[in-house]
Amino acid sequence: MFRSYMRGKGRGSKKADKRSVKAEKHEEQALGNFTGQPLSVSLQQNIDRINFEVGGSQDIILRRLKLTDAGNTEALVVYIQCMVEEERLNNFVIRPLQRKRFSNESKIQPSEFLEVVKSSLLLTGIVMEINDWKMLFQKLFLGYSIIMIDGAANAIAANVIGGPKRGVEEPKTEMAIRGPREGFTESIRSNSALIRRKIRSPKLWLEQLTIGEISQTPVCMMYIKGLADENVLKDLRERLEAIQIDGILESGYIEELISDQIWSPFPTVMYNERPDVIASNLLEGRIAILVDGTPFVLIVPAVLNMFFQAAEDYYQSFDISTFLRMLRFVSFLIALLMPSIYVAIVHYHQEMIPTQLLLKLAAQREGVPFPAYLEAFIMELVFEILREAVVRMPTAAGNTISIVGGLVIGQSVVEAGIVSPAVVIVVSFTAIASFVSPAYSLGIAARLLRFFLLLAASTLGFYGIGLVVLLLLLHLSNLRSFGMPYIKPFAPLYLKDLRDTLVRAPLWMLRQRPQKLAEKNQVRQQIKTEPRKEPEQ
Amino acid sequence: MSGIKSRMRLPEIKKMGRKAIFLWAVCMLMLLSGCWDLRYLDKLGVVLAMGVDDDPSGKQKLRLTVQVVLPQNVAAESKGGTGGTPVTTFTETGDTIFEAIRKMSAKTSRRLFFSHTQMLIIGEKMARKGGIIPLVDLIERNPDIRTDISVVVTRGVRAERLLQMTTQMESIPVNQFHEMIDVNQEAYAMNYAVLVKDLTKLTGKGKQQAVLPSFRIVGDKAAGKSVDNVKTIPAEAIPALSTMAVFRDGKLVDYLKPKESRGLAWLQNKVKSTVIKLACPESKGNLIVEVHEASIQYKIKQSKDGMPVVQAKLEVTGSIQEIMCPGIDVMDEQVLNEIEELTSQAVKKEAEETIRKMQKKWRVDALGWGKEVYLQQPEVWKRIEKDWETVFPEVQHEVVCKTKISGSGVRGESIVK
Known part of the structure; x- marks a missing residue:
């Protein structure tokens, strides 16, 4: 009422405008303070x-x-x-x-x-x-x-808090074949309880803040006292307290407002919907941020390596976990590089492919009206459109879209000779590879960077891909998440931590927490639990 | 909203603007390259083989034939359709290969692309008259062409004609030629692949002379060109490997006889697997020893008069694969020893026959003995290097062969009675 009154009066002259700004400031105070x-x-x-x-x-x-x-x-x-x-x-x-x-x-x-x-x-x-x-x-x-x-x-x-509330259900974003089936809900209290039910220790501390001038959203920091780095905690507390925003509707708001570097496609804050994942990260000395109204709990500091780890890696035997980890790394590279490598080879480096493959590719390109780089761009775009169309569709319509997308675009376009089958194969394989990553936010990075790489590949070939990859490596090694180098433990190199990166060593070998995290309490397991040898007879 | 706007300072806006301009400039920089060196796959004529003949009119030095793939037809074939031929050829004359290639652009709608070239075929007449060494310079010099492409010479036919043949087993003729050499080397070792880089190595120390495998056409030469050729059983004309050809200073001297050709393979350590026919020791008929492994080692010694003496030590491992005569008991070690001895003699005979031809008939060091002398007795080489052509025929040699029979198949005594 007040607002519209002042606006109405102030319309017209510059002076009045200034006054309205002042009035708004006054109004801001009246809004919730x-x-x-x-x-x-x-x-x-x-x-x-x-x-x-x-x-x-x-x-x-x-x-x-x-x-x-x-x-x-x-x-x-x-x-x-x-x-x-x-x-x-x-x-x-x-x-x-x-x-x-x-x-x-x-x-x-x-x-x-x-x-x-x-x-x-x-x-x-x-x-x-x-x-x-x-x-x-x-x-x-x-x-x-x-x-x-x-x-x-x-x-x-x-x-007497009550009201509408969703029950604890299986998490939708990160399914597991083996592992707990409970996921966070929108209620912050039940979320913190879910974590407490994993870590029954008085050392699991909780600090609550209220963020959002109008929304007054409860936000919680949870950490294990003695494991979490005090400096990181202090830093996080400062960053959270510095937030001055009208409302926090999802943890994404917090994520963007506390990130070290937002000019990056790579996420420096991890989120997850599974209490077991949050608990394992707390045990490594990280800090969880719970936000009321969302089942997604944030974790800091986050390093690149964490986005390749799935909860299941620790629940099933280490050999298959190691294999799957490597598969995820490779898939990420495929999702990132495959279309650009295809374009580079087809346009600049025809001598690099085996002759038979070259002839097959050449035969497919025969009579295709667009150059390969344009083809790849178009098909990548088509795929992104399809993907975006299906994400928010009701399931019934989603099926129609997948049929139309899969059949019409996949098959007819090739049969009509507008796009070569090789590009369709490359794009669809890339798409499948991009779904392998357990962390959706990292998949987004690959999705965006793919287009840059495509551009580089179509103008400069492998040289361009090399340049962009080099830039990416530079960027990655420059990234920090709450002071933690983003590609730790690869650079800077921490040999001990490598046991839980590309490979997942047997649990009895993972005797220490990641380095630079819980510095005062490095040891995770005291007793040697490695397999006993049979006494020789 | 206006509150936020008022908080943004002018310098910040300027800074951001500068950043945006910088980013824009970087993006535009990519376009500056103008897709330099960009090639469209569907606008390339992939050359799989080059053939060099003499110019029959005699006006120019050579006549180049290239075999170009037609990808659309290769694909049609796999889909079951009846397209045209999978390849076609273009022919042009010129004084150098590169000149001929560029002149060819008057006949081709696509730019010729040589990175996937697999074979250089040299016509017999060209090989006798013009010499082969200048022909490989382009391949060696040009970074776009691989140096591991195979070089062959034709026998009794022009390279052009060979490249224009249709083949049944492989739809692309060059693939057939290429595979034939490999298969032969692995099964019978009468021919072995010689690559461009092998030829260029010859120009180094040691004065080794070139040898090349040779191709001929069996059947009706004129019928080979047509697609109908591959529609009859058997094809009316097929390409076939002949024997190795010997060169002196890059010019074709002669073709070896089949046994000598394999003798050359023994001496050059090129035998991967072969079969040796032996006469049965005590009865009429033959038995076959299959060689699995063969290796040769040269040792150069000095004779009293300071001349090199070549000692060649051959080691052969094989097994008995076929016995067509009665009375051979392969369970008896004595018999196996006897067969080992017979095999060694046969191999030694082949090798010595080749050496004799090289030394006495053609006086050509295609065996690489000069190189061995240079490597093992450098002082001797220094002394005789100038006169190697006259020294080589007189070089004393000694061939020792040792055979090991490691098996006799899954059957004991022969069924032949």
Whole structure:
């Protein structure tokens, strides 16, 4: 109201514009900053204030109660419909307040009322006293119920959080054949509980902040005291506290706002939906950031190597895990380089391929109207369009698209001789390879860089690919995630850490945590658990 | 929104603008190359073989034939369609190969591409008259052409005609020629592949002379050109390997006889596998020893008068594969020893026959003995280098052969009674 009023008045002259900017600044303060504004002693005044601030929103319920027989001491229960569990509210908050009748009210001060209500009447687990409007609104919108008593300077918040909530389900983004089937939900509390259920230690610490000027989103840092690097913690805390934004709707906001380097296709913060992955990272000395309203939990510091690791690697035997790790590395390279290598070979380095293959490729190119690099560009684009079309489609429509995409584009285009089959093979293989990576965010990097590499390959051939790859390596070795070199342990080289990179050594060999992470507590396993040898006879 | 805008300072905007311009410039830089050296795969004529003949009109030094693949026809074949021929040839005259190649552009719609060339075929007349060494200079010099391409000479036919033949086993004729040499070397060792780089090595110390495998056409030479050739069983004309040809200073001297040709292979350590026919020791008929491994080692000694003496030590391993006569008991070690001895003699005889021809008939050191002398007795080589052509025929030699029979197949005594 205020906003539109000022805008309306200020339209026209420059001076007025400036004034409107000032007004907006004032308005920004009015939007959510109630710090240090004390509650009123008068219940009626408080009711008026709440009604004024929320604009009389009908989902905010203000329930008046009489505490005494005479009816001259009134109490108020404030809550938001469907954000509280109404049954608990009725049984544990409203009912005790109504059952107890204070007879000799003249002797009891309102503040004493408050104390009695808080300590002996309310039946909920969390009960806290509130003394300013900021706290009041924060708790109210988290799903607490607020109890106010006429004449008391403070209010009480009682935890009856409830409301719509998704149950713990199997994570959608990272499926596992073997391993826990539970995934995070949108509720921050149940998420932290899921982590606690993996690590039952008092040393698993949790720090909560509220970020978002308007959204007031709860954000949690979780780490294992003694394993997590204090400097990284301090750095992270500073970065989180520095965030001044109106709202945090997903952990992606936090990810982008705390990243060391956002001008990079490579993710420097990892996210995951699986409590077991988060737990294993906490045990390595990393820090988890939980954000309310999203099942994706962030992990810092993140290095490139982590994006090639799947949870299952540690649940199944090391030989197959090692094989799969290498497969993922190779697939990433294929996803990144294959179209550009094809273009470079076909356009610049025909002498490099075996003669028979050259003849086959040449035969396929026969009569194709576009040069190979354009073909590759077009087909890559077509694939990206298909992919994007299917991602957000309802499943029923998705099937249609895959049929149309697969048949019409895959087959007809080749049969019509508009695109050579080799390009279709290359593009589809690249697409499949790009889905191998367990971390979706790394796949995105490959997706974007593929086009740069294609451009380089089509103008400069292998030389161009070499240049771009060199640039990429430079960029990667320059990247840091909370001070951690991004391609650690390859550069700088940490020989011991190499046991859990391209290969996954047997667990009894992984006796130490990654270096430079939990420096004070490097040892993961004390006792040698390597396979015993049979005594010789 | 306006709040954010007001917070952005002018220098920051300038800085970002500069960055954007820089990035733009880098992107444009890529286009500057203008796709230099870019070749379109479907605009290349992939040359698989080159043939060099003399110019019959005599006006120019040579007549070049290139065999170019027609990819569309190769593909049609695999799809089961009936396209045209998988290859075609173009012919042009010139004083040098490169000149002829460029002149050929008057006849081709695609640029000729030589990186996949597999074979250089030299016509017999050209080999006798013009010499082969100048012909490989282009291949050696040009970075686009591989130096591991095989060089062959024709026998009784022009290179052009050989390249124009259709073949049945491989749709692309050059593949057939190429594979024939390898298969022969691995099964019978009458011919062995000689590559361009082998020829260029000859120009170094040692004054070794060249040898090349040779091809001829069996059957109706005129019929070989047509597609109909490959539609009859058997084909009316087929290419066949002849024997190795000997050169003196790059000019063709003569073709070896089959036995001598294999003798040359023994002496050059080129035998991978072959069969040796022996007469049965006590009865009429033959038996066959299959050689699995053969190696030769040269040792150069000095005679009393300071001349080199060549000692060649051949080691052969083989097994008995066929016995067509009665009375041979392969279970008896004595018999095996006897067969070993017979084999050694046969191999030695072949080798010595070749040496005799080289020394006495053609007086050509195609065996590389000069090189061996240079490597093992450099002082002697220094002294005789100038007169090697006259010294070589007189060089004393000694061939020792040792055979080991390692098996006799899955059957004991012969079924022949």
